[in-house]
Amino acid sequence: xTTRSFSSVDTGEALPPLDxxxxxxxxxxxxxxxRDYTPVHHDRAAAQAQGLPDVFMNILTTNGLVGRYVTxxxxxxxxxxxxxxxxxxxxxxxDTLKIRGKVVAxxxxxxxxxVTGENSWGNHVTATVTVALPGA
Amino acid sequence: MLSAEKKxxxxxxxxxxxxxPIGPPFTGRDVVNEPMIxxxxxxxxxxxxxxxxxVAAEKSPHGGIVAPPMMLQAxxxxxxxxxxxxxxxxxEEHRLHKLLTDAGYEGVxxxxxxxxxxRYLRLGDAVTADTVIEHISEEKATGAGVGYFxxxxxxFTDQNGAELGWMTFRVxxxxxxxxxQAASDDDGAAQPAxxxxxxxxMGHDNSWWWQACTDGKIQIQRCGGCEKLRHxxxxxxxxxxSMEWDAVESSGRGTLHTYTVIxxxxxxxxxxxxxxxxxDLEEGVRMMSSISGCDYEKVxxxxxxxxxxxxxxxxxxxxxxxxxxxxx
Ligand SMILES: [Zn+2]
Numbered sequence: 001x002t003t004r005s006f007s008s009v010d011t012g013e014a015l016p017p018l019d020x021x022x023x024x025x026x027x028x029x030x031x032x033x034x035r036d037y038t039p040v041h042h043d044r045a046a047a048q049a050q051g052l053p054d055v056f057m058n059i060l061t062t063n064g065l066v067g068r069y070v071t072x073x074x075x076x077x078x079x080x081x082x083x084x085x086x087x088x089x090x091x092x093x094x095d096t097l098k099i100r101g102k103v104v105a106x107x108x109x110x111x112x113x114x115v116t117g118e119n120s121w122g123n124h125v126t127a128t129v130t131v132a133l134p135g136a
Numbered sequence: 137m138l139s140a141e142k143k144x145x146x147x148x149x150x151x152x153x154x155x156x157p158i159g160p161p162f163t164g165r166d167v168v169n170e171p172m173i174x175x176x177x178x179x180x181x182x183x184x185x186x187x188x189x190x191v192a193a194e195k196s197p198h199g200g201i202v203a204p205p206m207m208l209q210a211x212x213x214x215x216x217x218x219x220x221x222x223x224x225x226x227x228e229e230h231r232l233h234k235l236l237t238d239a240g241y242e243g244v245x246x247x248x249x250x251x252x253x254x255r256y257l258r259l260g261d262a263v264t265a266d267t268v269i270e271h272i273s274e275e276k277a278t279g280a281g282v283g284y285f286x287x288x289x290x291x292f293t294d295q296n297g298a299e300l301g302w303m304t305f306r307v308x309x310x311x312x313x314x315x316x317q318a319a320s321d322d323d324g325a326a327q328p329a330x331x332x333x334x335x336x337x338m339g340h341d342n343s344w345w346w347q348a349c350t351d352g353k354i355q356i357q358r359c360g361g362c363e364k365l366r367h368x369x370x371x372x373x374x375x376x377x378s379m380e381w382d383a384v385e386s387s388g389r390g391t392l393h394t395y396t397v398i399x400x401x402x403x404x405x406x407x408x409x410x411x412x413x414x415x416d417l418e419e420g421v422r423m424m425s426s427i428s429g430c431d432y433e434k435v436x437x438x439x440x441x442x443x444x445x446x447x448x449x450x451x452x453x454x455x456x457x458x459x460x461x462x463x464x
Binding site: 042 | 256
């Protein structure tokens with residue numbers, strides 16, 4: 001695992017795609033790992049009472065996957081300094097979350113990566129993650 | 137719907153929450169620790185040695201194990217008690233939500249969030265969150281229903297009072313306008329129900345027009361008094377005041393009066409971008425619709441269009457327009 005140097009990154013670079021199979025283990029495990037016991041994230045009956053067919057991923061898990069996606073590309077010593085997230089439709093077990101990203105800005109040692117996550121409902125998440133890279 | 141008076145009362149009550157902390161600062165029950173980090177990394181598929189491997193992390197710029205930055209809020213989540221829900225409000229944010237819920241704004245939907253990290257968290261850090269209700273919008277109409285956007289801002293500090301970062305979070309508290317149907321589930325593996333287009337309101341004065349679409353026709357209402365054509369359907373002629381009417385079928389031939397391209401927000405049930413169009417039909421009325429079968433970059437005001445009835449997967453039918461060759 002090596003960390004990208006700032007000088008090696010250009011605006012427009014596409015990150016390798018990542019498809020995540022959404023399982024009940026991921027939805028429930030992610031919610032509990034983030035200490036989010038809101039019933040709609042682990043109890044199908046509670047999710048159905050809100051009009052959705054199944055438990056759905058909590059925002060912390062979505063953010064966690066987005067963060068992992070960017071640092072998997074940037075490398076372990078990249079430092080995430082901020083993230084802006086727009087939330088879309090739900091992500092539920094049985095669906096595939098297709099995560100894509102590209103570099104939209106590179107300035108003064110910091111890189112902005114725009115990340116989208118889509119599933120069969122359409123857009124689940126759109127995010128801009130800012131990482132500081134060595135070698136500016 | 138609320139009466140104007142009740143609404144004024146509600147808005148006075150909710151806007152009084154702006155600027156209030158949701159409660160006293162909350163310190164997470166556990167300091168930053170390896171088991172919780174490992175559990176997070178397992179779920180997220182994180183493999184970075186800086187989170188998981190003490191020996192490797194020592195050589196990193198952090199000098200030891202750190203927590204994944206996106207975990208920041210997890211250190212101050214309430215945890216187990218959340219499963220009981222908050223029918224009995226426990227803080228000012230719950231009280232604000234309950235006021236709205238009791239007034240019919242029952243839905244809640246996270247819309248966006250922003251976080252900034254001042255430094256990565258190290259083992260033993262104790263995280264405290266101080267959360268304030270920062271902003272409440274005026275009432276807005278959205279795809280999910282009418283409601284208010286509520287923004288909270290949490291500031292995170294460590295055991296020395298130094299800032300670790302902040303987070304804003306915006307939710308829509310709304311009156312649901314279209315409960316989604318839960319998919320039936322016979323084998324225990326529910327399939328997400330495919331979202332569909334938001335249906336227009338249909339009543340006595342316009343449902344005949346939508347029924348005609350289902351029958352494959354684009355209709356135009358015609359005055360029974362003066363024969364003037366009008367669209368969209370309405371009970372009275374604006375020219376002569378007659379309430380008598382019948383309808384004629386449109387050829388669907390028209391030209392583009394104006395348009396806009398909608399890229400965002402992307403509601404489920406639609407294909408984006410949407411080319412929303414106002415079309416002048418050759419019969420002389422103007423119709424709100426959309427254009428398909430054409431790259432939005434190639435759309436031009438004045439272009440010839442042909443209207444056709446499009447049927448959604450759920451059977452809902454509506455006119456859409458395609459580019460028309462002049463020779464047609
Ligand atoms: Zn008339």
